[in-house]
Amino acid sequence: MASVKQIQVTFDCAEPERVARFWCEVLGYVVPPPPTGFATWDDFDRAVPPERQGSAFACVDPSGVGPRLFFQRVPEGKAVKNRLHLDVRVGTGLVGEERLAALEAECARLVALGAVRMRLLRADGYNESCLVMQDVEGNEFCLD
DSSP, rough: OOOOOOEEEEEEEOOOHEEEEEEEEHHHHBBBOOOOSSHHHHHHHHSOOOTTTSSEEEOTTTTOOOOOEEEEOOOOOOOOOOOSSSEEEETTTTTTTHHHEEEEEEEEHHHHTEEEEEEOOOOOOSSSOOOEOOOSSSOOEEEO
């Protein structure tokens, strides 16, 4: 039986670099170095066929702990709710008003980056409060 060593989270999107750079800012991730032989990602992009230029981008956790995020251009737009989403864990260990304040502060930072606030889901006795948001292309995620 094979043992999973790492996972990568892949996003289908219209503008891979734009969405990747948004998530770099959200998570503190970085753009990895370009492939060997290329000084920049722009140099690499110019070396691929025109129809493939700008078709993919990635970002990585600089500590090497979190998964690599990969963004690939697809022709169709987002039509329905995500079946998978990221939870950005900014309120871990916090409850009540302290948790809400942490969620709201991070929400304000992300809205300034282009995210959209959708709705607040208040604590219900089983789950703590979280904020449902959308990234720059409308992909849902939660501030948790």
